[in-house]
Amino acid sequence: MDQPLIRLLAPLSLACLCAASPAAAQETSLIDGGKLLLTNGVTTIEGSSGGGVATWSTIAGRxxxxxxxxxxxVTLIELPDYGWQSHGVAVGIANRVEISYARxxxxxxxxxxALGLGRGYTLNQNIFGAKLRLAGDIxxxxxxxxxxxLGVEHKRNRDTPVALAVGAAHGSGTDFTLSATKLFLSHSVLVNATARLTKANQAGLLGFGTPxxxxxxxxxxxxxxxxxSRRAVIGAEYRTKPDQLAIAREDDWWDLFAAYALTDHLTVTAAYVDLGSIATFDQQRGGFLSAQIAF
Structure with missing residues (x-):
């Protein structure tokens, strides 16, 4: 997905530069990088901007x-019985619209x-997202x-037969999010609340809904x-989950995180995460590590 977007944006950038006067070209840039550090958030496991497991109202990019x-x-989560990896790209337009993709x-x-899938069987999912800033400023x-x-995430599970076998009704589904985020700069505190409309089982990795x-x-x-500081943030997140599959209990998620901007463009996030029970295996608690590059 990133290559078509780059091919789309490159001619637009060139056209803007050619149309501007030399003086204007020095004053403005299509990729301006003018946001305050960390106010674009980091990247969630589903590819949208925000925290690690929670979506925020932030728009990707600087x-x-x-x-x-x-x-x-690129994000890695190491759990006692599983390994979770996600990677993806996002585009922010005028700090108003976000388009994202994650695998x-x-x-x-x-x-x-134990589940009869074979050792090291990997469940895969593609997530295509979009977000629109409706009002306010972080x-x-x-x-x-x-x-x-307001956000939307369309999820396509690439292992639909497995999802259906564990009791899901579908191999794809769409989540809708409404987020409110504010940074109280004088107190150095950020608060976020998101309502997610979903029928995803384990975020979609075990399908969507039940019959x-x-x-x-x-x-x-x-x-x-x-x-x-200007470059360092600590915090906590909590995310409730639907519990729909009869054969596999699903628990709420929470994490404790720290994010540090190594440069104006590179941010590293580390966290302790508790994802509860996943596919009948309890106490899935471990480490979260993510690197984000942003312009």
Whole structure:
């Protein structure tokens, strides 16, 4: 997906540069990188900007309202019985619109043998996302008005036969999110709340809905972060989950995280995550490590 986007944006960038006067070209840039550090968030496991497991109203990239931003991420989660890896890209347009793609790879390791899939069987999923900032600004403007964004994530499970075998109704589905985020700069505190409309089982890795319950359900995602310095942030997140599959209990997720901007463009996030029970294996707690590059 990143190559077509780059091919699309390159001619636009060239046209803007050619149309501008030399003086204007020095003053403006299509990729301006003018956001305050870390106010574009990091990247969630589903590819949207935000925290690690919670979506925020932030828009990907470091662009302001006159530019285009780009970001890419790689995330690893090490659990007692599983390995979770995701990678993807996102484009932010005028700090108003976000378009994202993520690929998730979930390694079942020895659990794959117990489930009859074979050792090291990997569940895969593609996620195509979009987000629109409706109102407010995460930093500026009315301190009582948060930045509010509406998002959509279309998920395509690449292992539909497995999802159906464990009791899911579908191999693909769509989540809808409504997020409100505000950074209280004078107190160095960020607060986020997201409502997610979903019928995904384990975020979609085990399919969507069940034959007896195929309705979307509202779930909550919350985040609180404290800015230690211009480059360092610590915080916590909580995400409720639907519990629909009869054969595999699904627990809520939470994490404790720290993010550090090594440069203006490279941010590293580390976290302790508790993902509860996954496919009958309990106490899936471990480490989360993510690297994001953004312009």
């Amino acid at each position: 662009e302001t309202d006159r530019g285009i931003g780009l970001s890419g991420h 998730q790879n979930f390694d079942t390791r020895d659990v794959g043998t 930093v500026y403007g009315d301190p009582l008005l948060p930045q509010i964004s 007896g319950d195929d309705a979307h359900r509202v779930q909550f995602e919350g985040s609180v972060a404290y800015q230690l």
